[in-house]
Amino acid sequence: MAHGREAGNKVYLDKEALLRGRDYFFHVPWPTDVPEEERSCGAYRYPIVPSFQHWSFPHDSPPPGWSFNPDLTANVASLFPVPSISSVSQAVRDRDGSCRLSGYQDGIERAHLCPRSEVQWFTQQEMDRYNISGSLVGLGLVDDTANALALRSDIHLSFDAGRFVFTRKRDQWVSHFLTPTSNLGPEYHNTTVEIPSSVHPAFLLARLAWAIFPGIRNFLIRGEKRLVTLRQETGSAWDVKELDREHLCCVLGIQPRGRSNSPTKRQREADTTGGATDASATASKRARLHLAESPQPAEPLARTHSPPATTPELCNADAGPTPSPSQPSEPPVLHTNGETDERRRIGALRQSALKAQRPINPGLLCCDYDAAEVANAAGLEGPRTFGGAHLCMECLGMEYRDEEGCAPTPIPTMRDGGFDFPAPD
Structure with a gap:
């Protein structure tokens, strides 16, 4: 072991002594069968085993x-x-x-x-x-x-x-x-x-x-070419090769570049280069964040006396036709472009959830669902008993009915701003 990379003073220490220098280099002597002319070219470059597998x-x-x-x-x-x-x-x-x-x-x-x-x-x-x-x-x-x-x-x-x-x-x-x-x-x-x-x-x-x-990997991939001993894929033979950093990284299973190959990062980079996609996503995020930060709506609701939580809208003019009551559907996908559209989207999701809870048998519906949709699309207000909606709470799916025709569970109705619970029969 010497202080110099190519040559230096050899270190003579006892087994219990400590190496107090900063850098040391291990020099392997030339093999005895190498001609003197070749030895004079410099220090012997001995092949290194790069990994445990080799x-x-x-x-x-x-x-x-x-x-x-x-x-x-x-x-x-x-x-x-x-x-x-x-x-x-x-x-x-x-x-x-x-x-x-x-x-x-x-x-x-x-x-x-x-x-x-x-x-x-x-x-x-x-x-x-x-x-x-x-x-x-x-x-x-x-x-x-x-x-x-x-x-x-x-x-x-x-x-x-x-x-x-x-x-x-x-x-x-x-x-x-x-x-x-x-x-x-x-x-x-x-x-x-x-x-x-x-x-x-x-x-x-x-x-x-x-x-x-694993402790020698950083030494091998610092940039200089290294002479390494590699085990061949078949048999028990070994090859001595001089490899650059890129090939050494392949041997060691290391990515030659320092950047991440995460699919999420690649997706973010692709969205950034897309321009329009990134701008649309940013606008959507801003709309949702603004809604969360501002509890008061920017525009008055269409029915101020009918809270959206208790009387959700049956349909939205932008949502397209509504499927049959007997077939629950997936909620429509609406593009958010502000607080109003966000409220409509939430209302549509709530509407879809209520539809899914309705009885499978359309004969159990006491209200005219098609007529209610037409009235709601025209902007008409429903009966006060239904809280301004066009269907009773039973047909909206807020009760569990027996499909064999048993009596339904009593449902509360809204009267004068409060709920009235009818007495059981």
């Missing part, structure tokens, strides 16, 4: 302090019975007894080390060689007890979010938090953890790599 698991060369004992699973299989797929979670909870990080026994869950989402990588890398059960196939390959730990539910969420991992330090298993947290990190960072012997270290290393790889 990482080749080091089966034969584990990191220092890690051991992939090939006989481990064989010994464990004789001590721990292989559970069925349906009972793996319970088997993990019974095996661990408590959360491996906190020691809590309440709310513990099975946490996968190599995630279920990486079953394709798991299969291609032949990670099933570390499973205890040899009968797992397909998507179930990752559901082996050797690939799981018991964790408390909130710690499990943090674990799946990649906020911490389990790793080797001083020949011990410890928890290492990769991102700052409010509570779990300060409480459990560098905590010694007892890992069950039936959990294979290969899966812990896979989880460590899975959590670290």
Whole structure:
């Protein structure tokens, strides 16, 4: 590790020392088989593995302090019975007894080390060689007890979010938090953890790599071309390619542009460019907002003595013909262009709702509905008994009738500004 990007002073520090400089650069030496002329061109540009999906698991060369004992699973299989797929979670909870990080026994869950989402990588890398059960196939390959730990539910969420991992330090298993947290990190960072012997270290290393790889994405897409190692789609071969930022974003599944691809945003942009559409929508919004802010109507109502809430208009001259009373219809769509049109629209909606409540059998109507519509369209006022409307409250749908001809429920009528409740027969 050196201070310079291309060259610099090599840093010599003890294992316990802290790096106090601002920027450091990791320099990999040139391979021994490269000619001297090529080495003199500058620092060696070593290929970078861009993501976990392109990482080749080091089966034969584990990191220092890690051991992939090939006989481990064989010994464990004789001590721990292989559970069925349906009972793996319970088997993990019974095996661990408590959360491996906190020691809590309440709310513990099975946490996968190599995630279920990486079953394709798991299969291609032949990670099933570390499973205890040899009968797992397909998507179930990752559901082996050797690939799981018991964790408390909130710690499990943090674990799946990649906020911490389990790793080797001083020949011990410890928890290492990769991102700052409010509570779990300060409480459990560098905590010694007892890992069950039936959990294979290969899966812990896979989880460590899975959590670290997202941290190099910003480095890869800063704009410079990068030399990367990519796994081919078929087979187990890898290619070394130099990719620019756009192609690296495609490899990493990142949108190359910083703008949002939200459909709502695209719709807003399309409306803005449309001009007329945006202006119409703005005018409609302003009309509704103005109505909400001004409780007093700008124009006097046609029937000041008949409140709209109790005697809604039957029809509107702009609403078109009204369907048959026996067939409830959808409310007409009116264009709002001010407070008057808004009141008409509300009246039409109320009218449609009342029509839908009327008896299905037209024979139960006591009023002439067609004549009432003609009178209302002509601007005539209805009987005072009906509150200025042209239909009684029963025909407007304000009662529930028995379709078999039973007596209707008594309906209140308006008399002298108040409601008169007739006595039952």
